[in-house]
Amino acid sequence: MNGKQYWRSLGQRRESAEFRQWLEREFPEQASEWTGSRRTLLRLMAASFGLAGLTACRRPAERILPAGRGVEGYVPGRPLYYATIMTLSGLATGLLVETHEGRPTKIEGNPEHPSSRGAATAFAQAAILSLYDPDRSRSVLRQGRRSSWEELAGFLRSHFEAAGRGEGLWLVSSAIGSPSLARLKALLLEKHPRAHWIEYEPLGREQELEGSRLAFGRALQPQFRFDQAEVILSLDADFLGLDCLAPAWITAFARRRRVSSPSDGMNRLYVVETAYSLTGAMADHRRRARPSEIPALAQELARELGLAASLPVVQPGAPRSWAEAVARDLKRHRGRCLVLAGPRQPAAVHALAHWINHALGNVGRTVYYTEPAVRTQAERLHDLAAEAASGGLRTLVILGGNPAYNAPAELDFAALMRKASVSIHLGPEADETAALASWHVPEAHFLESWGDGRALDGTASIQQPLIEPLFGGKTAAELVALIAGYPRQRAYELAHEYWTAQWPKGDAERIWRRSLHDGVIPETAFPEIRPAPDVPRLRSLSAAPPPAGAELEVTFLPSASTYDGRFANNGWLQEAPEPVTKLTWDNAALISPATARRLGLQAGDLATLERAGRRIVMPVWIQPGHADGAVSLTLGYGRLRCGRVGRGVGHNAYPLRLSGAAPEAAALRLSKLGRKYPLAVTQEHHSMEGRPLVREATLEQFRRQPDVAARQGPKTEPFSLFREHAYTQGHQWGMAVDLNACIGCNACLLACQAENNIPIVGKQQVRRGREMHWIRLDRYYAGGEDDPQVVWQPVACQQCEMAPCETVCPVAATNHSPEGLNDMTYNRCIGTRYCANNCPYKVRRFNFLDYHKGLEEVQKMAYNPDVTVRMRGVMEKCTYCVQRIEEKKIQAKAEGRPLRDGEILTACQQTCPAEAIVFGDLNDPESRVSRLKRDPRNYSLLGELNTRPRTSYLLKLRNPNPEMESLESS
Amino acid sequence: MATVSSSTESALVLGRPSLAEVTRTVAGIVERRTPRAWWAAFALTGSLTLVLLAMLGYLVTTGIGVWGNNSPVGWAFDITNFVFWIGIGHAGTLISAILYLFRQRWRTSINRFAEAMTLFAVACAAIFPMFHVGRPWRAYWLFPAPNAWLDLWPNFRSPLIWDVFAVSTYGTVSLLFWYVGLIPDLATLRDRAQSRARQVIYGVLSLGWRGSARHWNHYEMAYLLLAGLSTPLVLSVHSIVSFDFAVSLLPGWHTTIFPPYFVAGAIFSGFAMVVTLMVVARQAFGLQHLVTMKHLENMNKVMLATGLIVGYAYGVEFFIAWYSGNPYERFAFVNRALGPYSWAYWIMVGANVLAPQCFWFRRLRTSVPAMFAISILVNIGMWFERFVIIVSSLHRDFLPSAWGMFRPTWVDLLTLAGSFGLFLTLFLLFVRFLPLISMSEVKGMMAAREGA
C-alpha cells in the first residue's frame, strides 16, 4: 500500500516467543459461561420454538392489558418521539428519544439543537441502558438504612432552622448549566449568606477559562467554527474525542474533509499530544510530546509567529523546526486557521492559543467568544478542606457527582466528609460518596425528570421526562428547593415557573409548548463578545513550566467507556472497545514502545505506579505512537461501590491525580510487579498484512490520479459461471462509508447495540473472541512502531449480492431479499456456524451462550420491540436495520407516496456525528448513496472475491504539509 | 489349534486347519465365557462413553459456548472429530468392497473386522454434525421433511446437506453390507448354540439361513452388487466431506485437490486404525493363523502408499498456493507452517509423512510392535491434519482485524476422549457376541485353494 508498512502489533512485528505465549494466554483456561449476564431471552420465543408443531396441548393463556382510559393521540404499537437534553459536565446536548408504549427505547440527536445537529455520542446512545439499570439506588438512605423523602424533608426543615445564616454549610455540586437551578442556587445563598457552594467536575475545564482571563482579563468561552478553518492546530485538545463539547464540532470538522472531485479542497490538521487520541488519528501531522514539551512547543510557535519574541528559546532542535513549518502554514491561512489547547494544558498555553488566534485574525471567524456556559471551581475544594480541618464544616451537601471517588487525591475527601456532622448526597447510585454520607438521595435519570440546561453556545432547552422515575429519584433542583425551603418543590414546577417567568405573559404557555416540541428555547444563545487581548500581560507570561527533570511524566485521560467513572455500571460502554487500544472492560497505563523497552515491560504486565507518596497497581499497555518518557492513565475505573457490572472493573487512577495547574508534569515512579493481568482486547488482530483493505492516499496523489483507490486494489475481472439474478426492480439498498470522515468514535457501534437488542457478553467471553457487536471498528496502524498513523474502517455485514454465507446454509436461514438485503432469519437458524466460517468479512455473530439470561423486568424495558431477541445457538448480524426500512415503506404506502431519499436512516448512519455513513436506494440514480458510488474514491472491500458487497468504502485521504515531508521522514 | 509360525511365512491361513477347526476357533471366541480382561476393558471404555454422554448433555443445556469455538473459529474440535471418524470409517468398506472386486483373497480374514470398525466409526462421526449445531432440537430441519407450519425445505446447495445424505447413506449401506456378510456365520452360531436363548437370538438374526444352493446363488449376487455399489460410495463420501471445505471461499479450504486428497487420507487413517485394533485382537484371541503377518504386511504397504499420496498432497497445496499468486492463499499456507499453529502442522507432517516411511523396511513392516506404534502415530497425525485444515485456516483469513485464536476447553477434550470410549465400547461388544472373522469366506477361500 503506497509504500506503507502495515503491521499488527509490536509483538507480532518481531515474532517473539513471548508474543506467541501471549496469543495463547489471550484465551482463558476454560469456557466460563458468563454469570453476570444482563439480559434474558424473551421466554415466549423459546416457548413458541418448543411448542411449534406439538400436539394440541393447552396453550398458556396470554393476557392483553389495554389501558383503563385512552391516552390522547397515542396509538398502541406506534413509537412516539420526544425532544429532551442530556447534560454532561453541565453542558446540554439535544436529543430525540423514541418511546414504545411509554418506555424510552432509543436515543437520537436532535436535528434542531445547535450542539447535536441530529448526531448523538456513544454516551448519549448508552444512556438508555443506564435508565433501566436495576442497580441504581432505589430509596433515600439514612446512615445506610432505608428512609424516605418525607423523613428527609422533616429532618432538613428542623436542621436548617438551626442552621440560621448558613454557617458551616457547604454545597458541592456538579457543574450547573441549568438556568433554573442557577436561580435556586442564588436563592439558597441569599437565604444562607454564610453558606458556600462549589461547582466541581473531575474533568473540569478551569484552565481554559483561566487562560482567557490571562489573555483578555475576563473568563470567556471560546466557540469554534471548525467548518471555517482550513488549518487547525490542536495543542493536546482531543476535540474530536473526549474533549469534544458538542457533536456538532465533529460534523463541522468532517464537512471540511469531504472530497468528491480532485478540485475539492480539504482542511489540514496538526495535533500535538501525549497519548493517541481520536483527533491524533485524524491528524495530517501528529507530533507526540510529553506533557511538559507541549507548553514549550506552544511558546515556540508564538515566537515563530513573532508574538513572544522576547521569551527565551526553551528547546532548540526538532520541535523548533516543526513549529516553524506549522507557523508558516498558519500564516498562509490568516483568518482561516485555528489554534486550540486542551483542558489538560495549563492556563498559559490557553492564553497563548487565544493570543495567536487573535494575532492571526481568526477571532470572529474561526473562533468567537461568549460568556462561559459553566464555571467550575475545583480549586475552591481546598477552602472546604481548610474549613473542615478547622472544624468549621457542619453540613456538607453533595449534589450529584462522586467526589469521594474522584476528588483530587491530596484532599483526602473521604476523611473530609467524615468531619461534617451532617452530609447529604444526591446521586444515581449508592456510590463511594453515598457510603460516607449520613443521607443519600437517589437522583433521577435525565430521561425521567424535568429540568433545563444550556448548550455550550448558551442555547437553552427544556429537559422533559419520557417516563416516571422508575426508582423514585429526585433532581438536584428539587433537593435545593427543599433545603432553601422554596414554596414550589416539584421539578416540573421549578422549570416551568422559571421559564414562563422569562416570557411575555400571554405567550408563555405557547412558547413553553413550542420549546418542548423543538427541544430548544428560541433566542437563548449567548451573544458574541469581542474581547481585546491584554498584550503586555501576555508578553510577560512564559508558558514553559519549570524544566521537569522527571524520568516519567504522567497525564490523566477521561475514559471512552466510563467518562470520569459515572458510566462504570453501563455494560454497553464497558464492552465497547476503547477506540485506539481496543481494550474492553479495563483500563491500563499506556506507555510508548521505547519506554516499555527501557523499563523492560510488556503488555499486560502489572506495575506499581508511585507519585507524591501515593501508589497504585495497574497493568501496562504498549501504545504505538505514545510519547516516550510519559505514562497516560485512564480515569474512571476501579469503582468499588458501584453496580454489579462496573464493580471492580479496571484500576482506579484518581489516587495519583493531584489538583492545581499542570500537576500532570510531576514525576512518577513505575516499577514492574512481575505479575501478568488478563486484558480483554481485540487489538492484536489489527494488521493490514499489506492487503488493500483500508485504501489511503494523500490529497496530492488523489489529484494526480483520481482513480488511485482502484489502482490500489488487485487487477481482477470477476465473472460468474452462471446466469446472475438481476437486481433492477424496486428498491435496491446500499451503503457507502467515507473513510475520510470516519473518526473512529464508537457512536455507531452503540447506536446499533441499542437499536438491535444486541447483548453484552462480558470480559471472559470477549477474551474468548465472542463479542456480539454487529459493526466492528477496525483499527490499523501504518508506519513505524514508534510513531505510526492510525486508520479506521467500520465493518458490518456488507450485504453481498453473491453472499458466500447464503450458499452454505443447510436450512436456507440466510438468503436474499428482492431488495438486495442479505436476510438473516433467526427463527430458522439451527446454528451450524458454516455461514460465519464462509464470510470473508467475519461480520456474523453467534450466540454461543444464552447472553440474555437472568434479566430483571426493568431491563427488558430497554428492548426494541421491532427487533427479535435472539436465543442461544443462533447466528445474527447487521440487517441494514431492516425493521426501519419496513416501517418507512409501510408509512410511505399508507400516505400513498414514494419513499424519499434519506427518509430511511440506519441506526449507525443516524447517529454518526461525522456523517460518514450514507444509506439509500441504488436504483435511484439521484440518491446520495448512488452519487457516492459514482465517486472516484469509491471501492469495495475484498471486491476481488466477486461477492458484490452492497456496502462500499470511500478512499481515506490525508492532506500533509509538503514542507514537512522531510521532518516526518527524519 | 495351529501355532504361529515365523513371521516370514506369507500364507493367508497357516497350518492347514480343517474347516471344523476354523469354525471352532472363530465361533469359540463368542461361545467361551467372557474373559476378565474383556470386563476390565469394557468398564474402562464404558465409563468413557458415559463421559461423552455427560459432555453432550452439558453442551445441549448450556450452549456451544462450553466449547472453545469462537469468532472467527466457528468450527474446531467438533468438525475435526467428525472428519477424523468418517475417515476411519473408510477402511472397512474399502477392504470389503474394493478388495473384493479385485479378488484380493487376503481381505477375507480381516474384512468383517474392518467393516465393524467402519460402522462404529461412522456412528461416532454422526454424533458431531448432530451436536455441533447451536440448536440440536431443530437439527431435523436438515432433512427434506415437509412441514405443515413452515412450508420450508433444506438448501440443497449447501455441502452440509450433501453430508447429511452421504453420511446417512454410507452408514446404511455399510450396515447392510456387514449384516449380509454376517448371515451365514450367524446361522453357524445358531447351529452350534448350546443354550436355547442363543439358539433363538442367533436363529432370528440369521433369518433362517440354511446355506441352500439357491440361497448362495442370490446371496453371492447381492454381495457382489453391494460391493460394486459401495466402491463408488466410499469414494463419494469423503469427497463430499471435503466439499464442506472445497466449496467455501476460505483460503486453505477452497482447494480443488481436496476430494482425492481426503479420500487417500481416509484410507490411510482407516488402515492405521485397523492395524491398531487387529494387532491387539489377534493377540488377544489367538488368531495368528487366520490373521497372518501377510495380512498385516499388506495393510502396512497400503498405509505406506496412501501415506505417500497424503504427503504429496501436502506439498502440492503449498506449490499451488505459491503458484496461484493469490496473496490470501499464500499467507494461509505460510501461516500454517510458521504461524501460531505450526506445532500442529509439524506434528501432522511428522506422523503422516515421516513415520510411515519406516514401512519401506521389511523388518519394520513385519514387526508387530513397530506397526502398532506407527499406526497409532498415523491416527494422531490424521486427527491433526483435520485440525490444521479447519482451525489454522479459520483463525486468520481475509480481514486481519477479525483474526483470533482457538483454545480448546476441557469439554472439547473430554468429548473427544468420550467418542473413543463409544467406539471401543461398540467394538468390545462386537468381538464378544459376533464372529469377528468371516468363517464362510475363510472356508470358501480354503476350499478354493485346495481346488487350485
Added chain:
Amino acid sequence: MPLPFTRSADRNLRIFFSAFLLIITGSITLFSFYSRPQATEIGYSPVQPVPYSHKLHAGNLGMDCRYCHTGVEQSAQAGVPAAEICMNCHARVKSQSPLLAKVRESYQSGRPVPWVRIHRLPDYVHFNHQAHVLAGVSCVTCHGRVDQMAEVRQVAPLSMAWCLDCHRDPAPFLRPRELVTRLDWQPERDPRELGGELMAARGIRPPLNCSGCHR
C-alpha cells in the same frame, strides 16, 4: 439341542413384525395429523373476563370494527379498546349491568381488564395490521365472521404456510379499502379478477422473503 424353531415360528414372526410396523406407522401418521396447526390452533376460544359478544355488537348492532380496534389503520397493532371506549355507550346503556362490573371498575381505577389473547403470533413474527388493512385485506380473512361469534374463536391456523398461501397469490383475498371491515361483503364479480385490478392499482407486492416478517 432341539430344533431351533417349530412350524408355527414363521407365522408368529410375521404377526409380530406386521403388528410392530402397524404401531410405528400408525403413531407417526396420527402424530403428524394432530400436530398440524389446523388441529392445534383452530378453535381456540378461551373464556374472557367480560362476556363481550362480537355477535351482538358487530353483528346485530352493526358497529364498525374500527370503533373499538382504533389502531388497525395506523399501527401494527389493531389494539384492544380501553374501558373508556366501552363506557362511551355503557355509561348510559346497561349502566348497571353486573356483567359490565369489571369494565366500570377498570374505567374508574384505570386498571386494565385482563382480556385473554386469542390470535397469537410468535414474537419473531412481525405482523402489521396497518399494512394489510390498507392493502385491502379484510378482517374476515384472518379472523373469520367475528360478527357471528358470541365468543371469538380462532378460525385460521395462522401458520407460516398459511400466510404464504395468501402472500403468493393475494388476488382472491383483496377488496376495496373501504369495505375491509364489511365482514359479510361478497364481490359481485370474480374476486380474482377484482383483486388483480386492485393489485395493479395499488402496486401490491406482498413480500415472500424472510425479512418481510422476521426481523
Added chain:
Amino acid sequence: MRGGPAGSPIYGVAAEFEDAARLLDALHELRRRGYQRLDACTPFPVHGLQEALGLRRSPLGWAALAAGLAGASGALLLQWWTGSVAYPLVIGGKPFFALEVSVPVAFELAVLLASFAAVGGMLALNGLPRLYHPSLRHSRFGRASDDRFLLIIESDGPQFQPERALEALRSLGGRQAEVLEE
C-alpha cells in the same frame, strides 16, 4: 424322533457328504437318474453347484439398476421442485436449480435405493426370513453350516418314493440318509 409316523407329509430326504467334490458327483449322478428337485446345504458357496443344480443367474442386478435410477431421478426431482417451485429463494445469487449442485444428493440416493433393492431382493428371492424349514429336521443339519455338505432330494408329489431316494443317497456315499417331514 425322525422318520415320523406314516402319513405325515414328507418334504424329502437328505444325506450328509464329506466334502464338496463328493457332493457335486452325487448331484450329477442323481440328475442323471432323473431327480429334478434337488438342493444342497453347504457351509460356503461351492463352485459348480449352480451348474450342478441347473440354477439360473440371479436377476438381482436388474432390480438394483431400476432402484438406482429411481433414486437418482427422484433426488433430482426433489431438488428441482423444492428449489424452483415450492419456495424459490435467491441464495448466494445462484440459479434456483442447477444440475451441478444436484449431483451429490442424486448419487447418494441412487446408491441407497440400489442397495436396498439388492438386499431386499436377495431376501425375497430366498424367501427369507424363514425360521422353520424341514431340512432343519435332519439330525446332522448343524454340520451343514460347519464342515459338512447336506444333499436334499425334495418330494415331487405323491409318486415320490422316499425309500428309493434314501437308497440312492446311500449308494452315492451319503451318510445319515433320513426322511424329512414337512
